[in-house]
Amino acid sequence: MLGRFLDPKILQQVSNLSLRARYVVEGVLTGFHRSVHRGQSIEFAEHKEYSPGDEIRHIDWKAFAKRDKCYVKQFEHETNLRAWIALDASGSMGYAGGEGGMSKFEYGATLTASLSYLMLQQLDAVGLLTFQGSIQRYVPPRARSSHLQAIMEVLEELQPAGKTDLPSCLDGLQEKIKRRGMVILISDLLGPIEEILMPLKLLRHRKTEVIIFHLLSEDELEFHFSSPAIFQGLEGEGDVQADPDSVRRAYLEELHGFLDLCRKGSLEQDIDYCLCRTSDPLDRSLVHYLARRSIL
Amino acid sequence: MLHLFQRKRAVLQPFPAIEFVFRSVKMTVRSLKARHLLLLLSRIVLLILLTLTFSQPIVGPDVPIASSGPAYLVIVVDSSLSMRARHGGRILFNRAIEEAGKIVESLRDSDTAALLDCGTEPMVVLPLLREKDKLLNALKSLEAGYGKADLYQCLEKAADILHGSISGKGKIYLLTDMRIRGWEGKDAIFSGAKVFLIDVSRGMEENNIAVTSVMVNGEEGAVNVEAIIRNFSPSPEEALCRLFLGDDEKGRIFVSLGAWGEGRAAFSVPWGRKGSHFGRIEISHDILEEDDVRYFSFSSIGQIKALIVDGEPHINPYECESFYVERAFSPSFAGQWQIRPDVTSQESLPPFASYDIVFFLNIRPLPEIRVRELEDYIVRGGKVLFSMGENSVNVDAINGSIGKLLPLPLRGPKDYPSPIHLEPSGATDFLMRAFFREETRAIRRAVFQRIMLMEPSAPPGSHILLRFEDGSPAIVEKVIGEGRVLLFASTMDRKWTDIPIRPVFLPLLHEISLYLVGIQEGQGKELISGQPAVLTAESVELPSGHVVLLPGGETTFRETKLPGIYTPRPDTGYFSVNVDVSESDLSKISGNDLVGFFGIDQTGPDRTFPQEGRARVNLWGPLLFLLVIFLPIEAILSR
Numbered sequence: 001m002l003g004r005f006l007d008p009k010i011l012q013q014v015s016n017l018s019l020r021a022r023y024v025v026e027g028v029l030t031g032f033h034r035s036v037h038r039g040q041s042i043e044f045a046e047h048k049e050y051s052p053g054d055e056i057r058h059i060d061w062k063a064f065a066k067r068d069k070c071y072v073k074q075f076e077h078e079t080n081l082r083a084w085i086a087l088d089a090s091g092s093m094g095y096a097g098g099e100g101g102m103s104k105f106e107y108g109a110t111l112t113a114s115l116s117y118l119m120l121q122q123l124d125a126v127g128l129l130t131f132q133g134s135i136q137r138y139v140p141p142r143a144r145s146s147h148l149q150a151i152m153e154v155l156e157e158l159q160p161a162g163k164t165d166l167p168s169c170l171d172g173l174q175e176k177i178k179r180r181g182m183v184i185l186i187s188d189l190l191g192p193i194e195e196i197l198m199p200l201k202l203l204r205h206r207k208t209e210v211i212i213f214h215l216l217s218e219d220e221l222e223f224h225f226s227s228p229a230i231f232q233g234l235e236g237e238g239d240v241q242a243d244p245d246s247v248r249r250a251y252l253e254e255l256h257g258f259l260d261l262c263r264k265g266s267l268e269q270d271i272d273y274c275l276c277r278t279s280d281p282l283d284r285s286l287v288h289y290l291a292r293r294s295i296l
Numbered sequence: 297m298l299h300l301f302q303r304k305r306a307v308l309q310p311f312p313a314i315e316f317v318f319r320s321v322k323m324t325v326r327s328l329k330a331r332h333l334l335l336l337l338s339r340i341v342l343l344i345l346l347t348l349t350f351s352q353p354i355v356g357p358d359v360p361i362a363s364s365g366p367a368y369l370v371i372v373v374d375s376s377l378s379m380r381a382r383h384g385g386r387i388l389f390n391r392a393i394e395e396a397g398k399i400v401e402s403l404r405d406s407d408t409a410a411l412l413d414c415g416t417e418p419m420v421v422l423p424l425l426r427e428k429d430k431l432l433n434a435l436k437s438l439e440a441g442y443g444k445a446d447l448y449q450c451l452e453k454a455a456d457i458l459h460g461s462i463s464g465k466g467k468i469y470l471l472t473d474m475r476i477r478g479w480e481g482k483d484a485i486f487s488g489a490k491v492f493l494i495d496v497s498r499g500m501e502e503n504n505i506a507v508t509s510v511m512v513n514g515e516e517g518a519v520n521v522e523a524i525i526r527n528f529s530p531s532p533e534e535a536l537c538r539l540f541l542g543d544d545e546k547g548r549i550f551v552s553l554g555a556w557g558e559g560r561a562a563f564s565v566p567w568g569r570k571g572s573h574f575g576r577i578e579i580s581h582d583i584l585e586e587d588d589v590r591y592f593s594f595s596s597i598g599q600i601k602a603l604i605v606d607g608e609p610h611i612n613p614y615e616c617e618s619f620y621v622e623r624a625f626s627p628s629f630a631g632q633w634q635i636r637p638d639v640t641s642q643e644s645l646p647p648f649a650s651y652d653i654v655f656f657l658n659i660r661p662l663p664e665i666r667v668r669e670l671e672d673y674i675v676r677g678g679k680v681l682f683s684m685g686e687n688s689v690n691v692d693a694i695n696g697s698i699g700k701l702l703p704l705p706l707r708g709p710k711d712y713p714s715p716i717h718l719e720p721s722g723a724t725d726f727l728m729r730a731f732f733r734e735e736t737r738a739i740r741r742a743v744f745q746r747i748m749l750m751e752p753s754a755p756p757g758s759h760i761l762l763r764f765e766d767g768s769p770a771i772v773e774k775v776i777g778e779g780r781v782l783l784f785a786s787t788m789d790r791k792w793t794d795i796p797i798r799p800v801f802l803p804l805l806h807e808i809s810l811y812l813v814g815i816q817e818g819q820g821k822e823l824i825s826g827q828p829a830v831l832t833a834e835s836v837e838l839p840s841g842h843v844v845l846l847p848g849g850e851t852t853f854r855e856t857k858l859p860g861i862y863t864p865r866p867d868t869g870y871f872s873v874n875v876d877v878s879e880s881d882l883s884k885i886s887g888n889d890l891v892g893f894f895g896i897d898q899t900g901p902d903r904t905f906p907q908e909g910r911a912r913v914n915l916w917g918p919l920l921f922l923l924v925i926f927l928p929i930e931a932i933l934s935r
Contacts, residue, residue, distance in 0.1 A: 092312035104312075190313055220313045228306040233314035240314070241306050242321045246328050250320035255313065 005113040010283040047071040081124035082141045088187030089130045091234040094160035097217045104215045105160040107278045108186040116151045131169035132162035163235040170199035182209045197265040204269045211272040218279040335933040349919040367407040368466030370454040375415040376445035377879035378475045381584040383500040389440035392471040392496045400431045414450035416443040416826040442825035442875040447478045455488025473497035476885045503529030506587035506880035512594040519567040523577040527553035528881045537561035541575040572869040574861040587880045593870035600635045603651040607658035607687050609641045617658040620796035624805045648673035652813045657788050658685025661697035675777030679812035683784040684748040703758040703774035703783045704750035715743035719765040742795035748785045823873045829853045833864035
């Protein structure tokens with residue numbers, strides 16, 4: 001059983017794509033990603049002068065013939081990526097908009113499932129971490145194909161609720177990451193962005209690649225409301241009565257300022273930032289993203 | 297309420313990015329409040345504009361046309377002499393015409409208006425009608441007069457017009473200069489209709505100097521002219537007075553005038569010419585120019601010989617019956633006529649034929665032969681005046697002696713513990729001319745403690761010329777043959793009355809004398825503008841040069857509106873027409889006097905209207921324009 005977050009259509013579209021880490025990763029298993037560890041591998045990396053103890057079978061006789069000296073070939077290790085997908089399950093992620101489309105959480109969960117499937121197909125290890133005010137569920141990264149089921153079970157059980165404390169949750173994630181890998185943050189980032197970027201900055205400092213999928217609904221991006229409304233926060237922030245026509249301009253200014261901060265902050269930390277509009281088809285957005293990334 | 301109801305009700309909207317909404321509301325709250333306030337105000341203004349636009353308000357001089365239903369109104373324009381006073385470069389009358397035009401312009405199609413010219417006589421220029429253009433054209437044809445207006449009579453005439461209308465109700469708009477003259481003479485309160493007073497003399501000074509009278513008399517080879525100049529102002533003035541004989545200036549004198557006082561300018565000019573001549577007295581022009589000149593005509597000196605028969609002579613001349621009459625005639629010039637009196641007693645009667653007039657004062661019964669002589673004198677054209685006294689108390693004796701010569705048989709004396717007065721209204725013209733030289737009230741001031749009653753019914757040939765206020769005859773006339781007899785029902789001394797010491801006594805005697813001798817009216821006489829002249833001429837040249845043809849014979853000539861010298865042809869002597877100087881006093885009527893006239897306060901804002909320089913403007917257009925401007929503003933603000 002695939003589960004509600006595994007859309008065959010999406011899987012079909014992404015199955016031919018890959019999610020490659022942009023940076024070298026650590027790992028010993030033969031996998032998709034380059035490892036910092038050199039040794040036995042099937043891909044030639046460089047020559048090294050023979051020294052007693054090196055394997056005779058690795059001597060490059062052609063190089064000897066050319067240079068009258070003995071060199072041994074060194075090979076790169078292709079190993080697996082360890083990725084952690086951090087999925088925001090706070091109350092704000094439960095917003096679906098007025099047109100009955102996907103909620104941000106559903107979108108994020110589907111994205112999580114799709115990425116998990118992809119990476120497992122790539123023999124990469126993927127884990128899941130969900131959070132609200134604190135880390136709720138943690139599934140450690142595994143490369144087994146059966147690990148997808150575990151991830152799906154967690155996703156199925158989750159209901160978005162509660163307040164967000166993204167910075168402290170990311171701090172908690174840092175503690176779990178022992179070596180280089182990839183962190184994929186799937187969230188609406190509705191919080192103090194500087195505090196959110198700080199732990200990500202630390203991750204980057206530890207050579208962990210970070211990808212942010214910033215999920216926002218059409219309503220949040222365009223504020224297309226027309227009637228005066230009492231806007232109510234979804235995480236207990238309170239409410240305020242406003243005439244959308246009167247405040248739209250100021251709202252969009254604030255939103256674009258926030259998005260600029262997200263982009264700028266991500267760029268500064270070399271974090272791959274992708275703004276996803278939940279009204280756009282996920283398959284298209286994901287395919288577009290993966291294709292773009294593969295060019296880089 | 298509309299604004300509140302139209303405000304959309306807020307729906308509950310869960311929203312994740314609430315923080316941005318908080319910030320945006322905070323940023324816009326002030327401008328939102330201001331915008332909502334502006335929206336509310338704009339809607340209020342819009343509602344007001346909408347209401348006003350459809351109500352089509354008119355602003356300007358407040359003409360309270362009926363708010364509902366057709367209005368009936370009479371526009372009364374004061375055309376008295378004082379309306380010729382100048383203010384702001386034009387005469388008040390023209391301002392009144394302009395204001396009247398504004399009233400006509402403001403009439404609605406359903407309103408009906410009449411036009412009345414309030415001059416010496418009220419004249420209905422147009423009856424009630426709706427055609428504005430006719431009213432406007434009629435207004436343009438009006439001219440200010442030179443006489444005095446009787447405003448009460450005019451208002452009564454206007455009220456009659458309204459009472460004849462369909463509704464029976466209406467308003468009278470009286471455009472006047474509110475001078476005190478013109479509001480006099482009535483004790484009754486006017487309540488015939490609602491009257492709105494429009495004062496066209498607002499802001500105008502009231503000072504004026506006028507030449508009020510001119511007396512001309514001649515002697516051998518000279519003309520003596522005496523002018524009385526009056527200062528109608530509260531400050532002393534000095535007037536340069538010039539005499540013109542013909543068109544030649546013959547002299548000039550400065551006359552000092554006290555506050556509200558008068559001065560005299562006397563000229564004596566050598567004059568050897570015979571025939572009829574004219575002249576004028578002129579002073580410096582002021583705000584009312586028309587009364588700054590007074591015309592006169594004169595001719596070679598003529599004499600009226602009068603015989604004064606004293607019925608009770610006395611050693612003490614002051615106690616003579618004839619004392620006052622003699623003084624009135626000695627020396628005396630009635631216009632250019634000199635009256636030379638001879639005084640005698642009944643016992644020393646000279647032949648009557650050599651006299652033009654015989655005055656029998658305090659007559660006693662005459663001998664039969666004297667009566668026959670007297671009758672013969674009268675029949676042949678003689679003129680006699682009988683006055684009463686203690687001698688005539690024996691009415692039977694008097695009636696028996698000269699009864700056939702008397703206009704009315706005597707009945708007997710009557711005493712009045714409360715003295716009575718003469719009633720000049722209804723007096724014939726020749727008597728009223730005397731009153732023009734004095735205030736009308738002057739004749740009323742004479743008191744009579746005793747009068748002689750006469751038989752009530754006048755036989756054929758007899759006319760009652762003047763009455764007392766109780767209706768008793770005062771002066772009665774009888775034509776006998778070619779002559780006339782006048783009977784005065786009181787004394788010519790102070791025994792029964794004080795009239796001999798009243799200023800009106802002298803001109804009254806002069807007028808009586810001239811009347812008796814048959815001096816034709818309008819020839820060698822001074823008339824007041826509008827006063828008719830009885831002429832025997834074929835034509836009359838007016839001061840304007842225009843010649844009016846007459847039917848011939850004795851004619852009553854009425855075209856005497858224009859002041860100046862009139863020339864009857866063939867030349868029977870010039871006559872002059874002058875303005876009514878009772879209009880020269882430009883003092884305004886007080887509020888109390890108006891209350892006395894109308895019975896209520898006429899000086900409130902609902903009864904008098906400022907008119908200066910403002911036209912009535914229909915605001916429909918500007919309001920519609922503002923409405924068109926405000927509609928999109930409201931739409932923009934509400935968006």
